Amino acid sequence: MMTSFAKLFSIFLALNSISTYRVARGFAPMRIEALSYHQRTPSSTRTASITEDLSHEEISRYSRHLVLSDVGVRGQKALKNASVLVIGAGGLGAPCLMYLAAAGIGHIGIVDGDVVDESNLQRQIIHGTSTVGLSKCESAARRIQDINPHVNVRQYEEEFTSETALRILGDGFSDKRRYDVVIDGSDNFPTKYLINDACTITNTPWVYSAILAFEGQMSVFNLDNGPDYRDLLPTPPPPGDVPSCAEGGVLGVLPGTMGCLQATEVIKIVLGRTEGCMSGRVLIFDAMRMKFSEVGLKRETDRENITALIDYKGFCGGPQAKSEQAKGLMNANGRTMDEAESGIEASSTGDSPSFHNIDPQKALAKLSSGWSPWVVDVRLQTENDIVALPFTDRVVPHRTIRVKDIPEDGDVLVYCKAGIRGKKACSSLVEQGVDPGRLFNLDGGIMKWQKELDPSMPRY
Numbered sequence: 167m168m169t170s171f172a173k174l175f176s177i178f179l180a181l182n183s184i185s186t187y188r189v190a191r192g193f194a195p196m197r198i199e200a201l202s203y204h205q206r207t208p209s210s211t212r213t214a215s216i217t218e219d220l221s222h223e224e225i226s227r228y229s230r231h232l233v234l235s236d237v238g239v240r241g242q243k244a245l246k247n248a249s250v251l252v253i254g255a256g257g258l259g260a261p262c263l264m265y266l267a268a269a270g271i272g273h274i275g276i277v278d279g280d281v282v283d284e285s286n287l288q289r290q291i292i293h294g295t296s297t298v299g300l301s302k303c304e305s306a307a308r309r310i311q312d313i314n315p316h317v318n319v320r321q322y323e324e325e326f327t328s329e330t331a332l333r334i335l336g337d338g339f340s341d342k343r344r345y346d347v348v349i350d351g352s353d354n355f356p357t358k359y360l361i362n363d364a365c366t367i368t369n370t371p372w373v374y375s376a377i378l379a380f381e382g383q384m385s386v387f388n389l390d391n392g393p394d395y396r397d398l399l400p401t402p403p404p405p406g407d408v409p410s411c412a413e414g415g416v417l418g419v420l421p422g423t424m425g426c427l428q429a430t431e432v433i434k435i436v437l438g439r440t441e442g443c444m445s446g447r448v449l450i451f452d453a454m455r456m457k458f459s460e461v462g463l464k465r466e467t468d469r470e471n472i473t474a475l476i477d478y479k480g481f482c483g484g485p486q487a488k489s490e491q492a493k494g495l496m497n498a499n500g501r502t503m504d505e506a507e508s509g510i511e512a513s514s515t516g517d518s519p520s521f522h523n524i525d526p527q528k529a530l531a532k533l534s535s536g537w538s539p540w541v542v543d544v545r546l547q548t549e550n551d552i553v554a555l556p557f558t559d560r561v562v563p564h565r566t567i568r569v570k571d572i573p574e575d576g577d578v579l580v581y582c583k584a585g586i587r588g589k590k591a592c593s594s595l596v597e598q599g600v601d602p603g604r605l606f607n608l609d610g611g612i613m614k615w616q617k618e619l620d621p622s623m624p625r626y
Contacts, residue, residue, distance in 0.1 A: 249346050258377065261429070273318045350373060564588070578595075
């Protein structure tokens with residue numbers, strides 16, 4: 167039975183204000199101006215003036231938002247009238263799109279030229295088994311409409327390039343101006359630099375994130391003249407210096423965490439609650455240690471103004487030096503979080519005349535005729551565990567391959583997943599003094615072997 171003091175204390179808590187309750191629970195106090203409108207405006211006037219654009223169904227749907235003093239009816243109307251562009255409906259874009267739709271962002275544009283693949287489903291939760299083979303834009307749009315039919319969706323089933331970026335950013339919806347906020351769901355350096363420069367030209371804030379393995383980064387760029395991506399990485403790292411998620415892997419829930427954080431920042435920007443936004447800060451998340459940290463970021467005042475878009479694949483394809491800030495954002499393996507684009511890696515390596523490129527059918531014909539090369543898989547051991555050529559002699563990741571890993575004489579057949587890392591491994595061995603005539607790179611890698619010669623092998 168409760169004591170008299172306990173009863174009085176419970177009554178006191180029940181009668182106390184919401185803001186005091188928040189302080190008692192460890193939350194920051196509410197902003198005074200956030201409450202002042204409700205305190206000073208008669209209820210009848212307030213209802214007539216600020217609920218006219220929300221239907222009864224929407225009021226019911228968003229009720230948990232409407233009772234928040236930092237959102238309320240006016241804030242929910244701001245969300246409904248907002249226009250947000252999400253570039254990439256993959257790992258980061260998937261949770262971001264779902265939570266923005268559920269929150270009531272009224273106008274959402276989706277840019278993605280890809281189709282849903284079974285390998286996407288481990289992390290791209292907006293898609294499902296039933297939409298494998300469908301365009302990611304269409305798959306995402308269907309899911310959004312199921313989550314919230316009050317959301318207007320515009321699909322751009324195309325790549326975000328220097329030729330399309332400004333058109334898409336300025337497009338918006340027929341009844342609205344251009345997009346208010348852009349979300350980065352990309353997975354490569356060229357697109358991130360392109361998003362940055364296009365948003366700079368159009369004066370649009372954007373929410374950045376990058377993921378790899380168990381680690382992620384997130385920040386807000388170009389908000390109220392704040393820092394942007396070029397302040398973080400003035401120049402891209404050398405091609406191939408950073409592994410892609412296809413090579414390095416990614417924990418399935420990691421993009422969910424980072425995508426939700428991106429959605430949170432977008433909602434705060436739309437609501438005008440930007441005091442605590444990640445502008446000027448980069449959030450770093452280590453899922454393995456369950457640790458969040460951050461580093462500060464300042465805008466460089468003497469930078470050249472961005473006035474036009476460039477060839478970003480070319481910009482990211484040449485040798486570049488890492489900035490000091492980039493070095494501070496490397497993970498334990500000495501790599502930044504951004505994913506390298508496989509196409510960039512391929513173009514930077516090229517078909518070198520110093521070693522052989524051999525397609526699977528010719529390789530099989532030579533093997534059947536008695537060819538007996540030393541066979542090296544230059545993928546990770548975890549990839550070899552998934553699928554491998556049965557006559558593989560050694561597994562050595564392409565980044566660490568050395569002369570000692572191959573015999574002193576005889577031919578060497580090198581393979582990876584798609585042929586790109588194999589080229590890099592052969593180039594590295596040539597630089598270390600190996601006769602290039604001995605080296606054969608399996609063109610298209612083990613996935614081309616699977617497709618053309620052995621469909622019973624698993625794909626990944």
